[in-house]
Amino acid sequence: MAKVKTTFFCQNCGAQYAKWQGQCNSCKEWNTIAEEVVQKAEKTGWKAETPTAKRVAKPQRIQEIDTTRDARLNTKNNELNRVLGGGLVPGSLTLLGGQPGIGKSTLMLQIALMLPYKTLYVSGEESAQQIKMRAERINAEAENCFILTETKTQNIFKQIEAIEPDIVIIDSIQTLHSDYIESGAGSILQIRETTTELIKFAKETATPVILIGHITKDGNIAGPKILEHMVDTVLQFEGDRNHVYRILRAHKNRFGSTNELGIYEMQGSGLREVSNPSEILISKNDEELSGTAIAATLEGMRPLMIEIQALVSTAVYGTPQRSATGYNAKRLNMILAVLEKRAGFRLGAKDVFLNITGGISVDDTAIDLAVVAAILSSNEDIAVAKDICFAAEIGLAGEIRPVTRVEQRILEAEKLGFGTIMISKYCKIPKNNYGINIVKVAKMNDVVEWLF
Ligand code: TYD
Ligand code: MG
Numbered sequence: 001m002a003k004v005k006t007t008f009f010c011q012n013c014g015a016q017y018a019k020w021q022g023q024c025n026s027c028k029e030w031n032t033i034a035e036e037v038v039q040k041a042e043k044t045g046w047k048a049e050t051p052t053a054k055r056v057a058k059p060q061r062i063q064e065i066d067t068t069r070d071a072r073l074n075t076k077n078n079e080l081n082r083v084l085g086g087g088l089v090p091g092s093l094t095l096l097g098g099q100p101g102i103g104k105s106t107l108m109l110q111i112a113l114m115l116p117y118k119t120l121y122v123s124g125e126e127s128a129q130q131i132k133m134r135a136e137r138i139n140a141e142a143e144n145c146f147i148l149t150e151t152k153t154q155n156i157f158k159q160i161e162a163i164e165p166d167i168v169i170i171d172s173i174q175t176l177h178s179d180y181i182e183s184g185a186g187s188i189l190q191i192r193e194t195t196t197e198l199i200k201f202a203k204e205t206a207t208p209v210i211l212i213g214h215i216t217k218d219g220n221i222a223g224p225k226i227l228e229h230m231v232d233t234v235l236q237f238e239g240d241r242n243h244v245y246r247i248l249r250a251h252k253n254r255f256g257s258t259n260e261l262g263i264y265e266m267q268g269s270g271l272r273e274v275s276n277p278s279e280i281l282i283s284k285n286d287e288e289l290s291g292t293a294i295a296a297t298l299e300g301m302r303p304l305m306i307e308i309q310a311l312v313s314t315a316v317y318g319t320p321q322r323s324a325t326g327y328n329a330k331r332l333n334m335i336l337a338v339l340e341k342r343a344g345f346r347l348g349a350k351d352v353f354l355n356i357t358g359g360i361s362v363d364d365t366a367i368d369l370a371v372v373a374a375i376l377s378s379n380e381d382i383a384v385a386k387d388i389c390f391a392a393e394i395g396l397a398g399e400i401r402p403v404t405r406v407e408q409r410i411l412e413a414e415k416l417g418f419g420t421i422m423i424s425k426y427c428k429i430p431k432n433n434y435g436i437n438i439v440k441v442a443k444m445n446d447v448v449e450w451l452f
Contacts, residue, residue, distance in 0.1 A: 008021075036188065075111050084233065095228070099238075108169050108210060109134055110140065113135060117165075117167055121145060122170050124149070126171075167209075168201075198211070231252075291311055293384045294306070303405075305389060310353065313350060320352070352375060394444070400442055400444070410436060422447070
């Protein structure tokens with residue numbers, strides 16, 4: 001028997017090692033390195049035996065490349081279309097990631113059921129009966145949706161050749177395995193191999209493929225980082241599992257912008273598109289509470305609206321307490337000092353508690369102004385109107401400083417249905433008229449005056 005060749009791979013980032021070690025040198029995670037069997041891949045995946053694979057590509061003049069066959073496929077789901085940049089591009093690979101139970105399978109099945117094209121939904125996670133039960137809940141009628149419960153890519157390709165679908169959905173990439181690789185499903189090598197086979201299939205037949213992907217506990221897509229490089233589009237489905245709203249965003253999009261977001265509501269009968277997001281805000285709007293303010297922040301490249309809560313009360317003990325959850329405590333002290341010195345608020349003898357709701361922690365300085373608004377609102381016991389949001393940094397002189405990518409924040413606030421956004425006077429914005437009222441402030445006093 002031939003000797004089995006094995007190599008060690010970090011299951012987090014995909015780095016390769018000759019022998020086992022406790023910590024990965026490249027991503028610094030502990031205990032992520034595992035042994036995987038590597039076999040020489042004599043042939044790979046999609047129609048590897050047929051002569052098409054041997055076809056040699058020739059250079060083409062760019063004017064001569066035909067783009068007419070690349071008209072986008074309408075997914076009949078406006079939110080998804082927008083996030084994709086106008087629909088699915090033929091031959092593209094889209095990866096949809098998200099927490100378990102967030103609704104990835106539901107969203108994809110719903111799309112498969114609504115599409116007027118022939119779709120193949122391949123599931124390695126659920127049985128055909130379970131999928132049928134889910135489809136009955138969603139209550140959509142489909143004539144052209146095929147379900148296949150299979151995890152071996154070679155068999156999947158055989159079925160694809162038989163029914164020639166227009167769109168292929170794979171739930172999920174971590175359950176697939178290819179015969180050409182020996183390690184188990186979900187391992188780095190298998191993910192890399194099966195994705196390569198699917199890319200080859202997608203590009204050769206111009207069929208769009210959507211992959212569902214699991215994510216790790218810190219929110220990255222499970223598998224090698226290279227997976228995100230290999231696919232054309234990476235979508236993330238987010239939201240609190242206990243809440244009904246879900247947000248779909250593009251992290252990477254070769255065919256469109258990554259600034260768009262889609263909003264859905266999880267209902268008993270599947271996901272409903274929320275085309276007017278302000279309805280989310282209005283639903284929570286019945287009571288105006290003092291001490292809360294909304295900040296338009298960016299998490300990495302993505303805009304995000306967060307709620308800041310502050311509680312200012314007279315100190316019970318001699319030394320007032322200052323506590324911040326999700327926000328830098330030193331920065332809170334600095335802001336309190338600025339408020340004391342530059343705006344004349346006597347906060348020195350008061351306890352101040354600050355909390356960013358949802359348990360997230362933010363280090364974007366653009367939330368400073370919302371922190372100020374929340375503190376002042378709690379101190380004065382006057383609520384900040386619910387449809388205002390804030391995006392500016394506070395300087396030591398009490399000046400309101402501009403922040404990066406302000407237009408993206410404005411557009412996000414507009415999209416989410418806010419009526420007013422307060423930014424620094426010194427921000428440069430390319431347009432004058434947005435669908436949202438823009439208030440520009442320069443000094444702390446302007447803020448106080450405008451708010452109360
Ligand atoms: P699912 O799509 O299985 O999540 P994922 O594939 O991301 O792991 O979603 C499962 C959740 O959605 C489950 O908790 C039940 C809920 N759900 C509804 O509320 N309504 C529905 O119509 C369906 C199909 C699911
Ligand atoms: Mg699922």
